[in-house]
Amino acid sequence: MTAPCPPASLQRPAPIGPTSQATQASIVLVGMMGAGKSTVGRHLAQQLDCPFADVDREIERAEQCSVADIFAQRGEGAFRHLERVTIKRLLKSAPAGGVQVIALGGGAWAQPEVRHMVRATPHCRSVWLQADPATLRQRVAKQQPTRPLLAGTDPEAALECLLAQRAAAYGEAEIHLPAQGGVEQILAALLAKLADHPLMPPLPPIPGTP
Ligand SMILES: Nc1ncnc2c1ncn2[C@@H]1O[C@H](COP(=O)(O)OP(=O)(O)O)[C@@H](O)[C@H]1O
Ligand SMILES: O=C(O)C1=C[C@@H](OP(=O)(O)O)[C@@H](O)[C@H](O)C1
Ligand SMILES: [Mg+2]
Numbered sequence: 001m002t003a004p005c006p007p008a009s010l011q012r013p014a015p016i017g018p019t020s021q022a023t024q025a026s027i028v029l030v031g032m033m034g035a036g037k038s039t040v041g042r043h044l045a046q047q048l049d050c051p052f053a054d055v056d057r058e059i060e061r062a063e064q065c066s067v068a069d070i071f072a073q074r075g076e077g078a079f080r081h082l083e084r085v086t087i088k089r090l091l092k093s094a095p096a097g098g099v100q101v102i103a104l105g106g107g108a109w110a111q112p113e114v115r116h117m118v119r120a121t122p123h124c125r126s127v128w129l130q131a132d133p134a135t136l137r138q139r140v141a142k143q144q145p146t147r148p149l150l151a152g153t154d155p156e157a158a159l160e161c162l163l164a165q166r167a168a169a170y171g172e173a174e175i176h177l178p179a180q181g182g183v184e185q186i187l188a189a190l191l192a193k194l195a196d197h198p199l200m201p202p203l204p205p206i207p208g209t210p
Helices: 018-022 037-048 055-063 067-074 076-091 111-119 133-141 155-170 182-198
Strands: 024-030 052-053 098-104 124-130 175-178
Touching: 018 111, 037 052, 037 098, 037 182, 052 055, 055 067, 055 076, 055 098, 055 111, 076 098, 076 111, 111 124, 111 175, 133 182, 155 175
Parallel strands: 024 098, 024 124, 052 098, 124 175
Antiparallel strands: none
């Protein structure tokens, strides 16, 4: 897929010394199931040539168990605990002097501890991918068995209900991005928004330069 060139503020910071080498930055995607966090996150990371982590996949790899089986066998509380532990680990794992993209699962951001962890992490931007329940339902339809909170329900009604419960939490994300369109369009809009919210403070002027 061809996508626009990332703005300079998003490119990896030049290795100018120990301070910038030690800097770690993260872009954290939040929003409902089907908003496109995993998809847009993977494309964004490709575009920025940086690591991408999907929290659900990280949990599945560590536990050797699907998200659906973790819900079924251990319950939602155990899954939420795994989310917190995994997100805490990932937030520390950005490359030194570089950026990473992290896609959360839809319910992770509804946990106050997760919002606090992200806010307390320097050089971290949270982005809410916003889509309406009808769009979310269409997108999750192909993958429905993988989302236990939608199993055995009217998915659109369940999505509407979860969105109502979580909207205030999602609203706490720093960047709000409509996610109704195609992936390419969302990616371009996301890059533009991120350019307005640089991950790094501006570099100090170099002495002797205008
Ligand atoms: N902008 C989009 N337009 C159309 N389909 C999309 C878009 N973003 C994601 N999808 C599709 O919707 C489904 C859910 O996307 P996914 O990235 O897994 O969402 P999330 O991680 O937010 O639950 C996938 O089948 C994906 O290919
Ligand atoms: O909204 C939720 O509570 C969930 C969303 C899922 O991730 P996606 O948002 O990537 O589908 C996954 O973490 C789990 O099924 C629970
Ligand atoms: Mg996902």
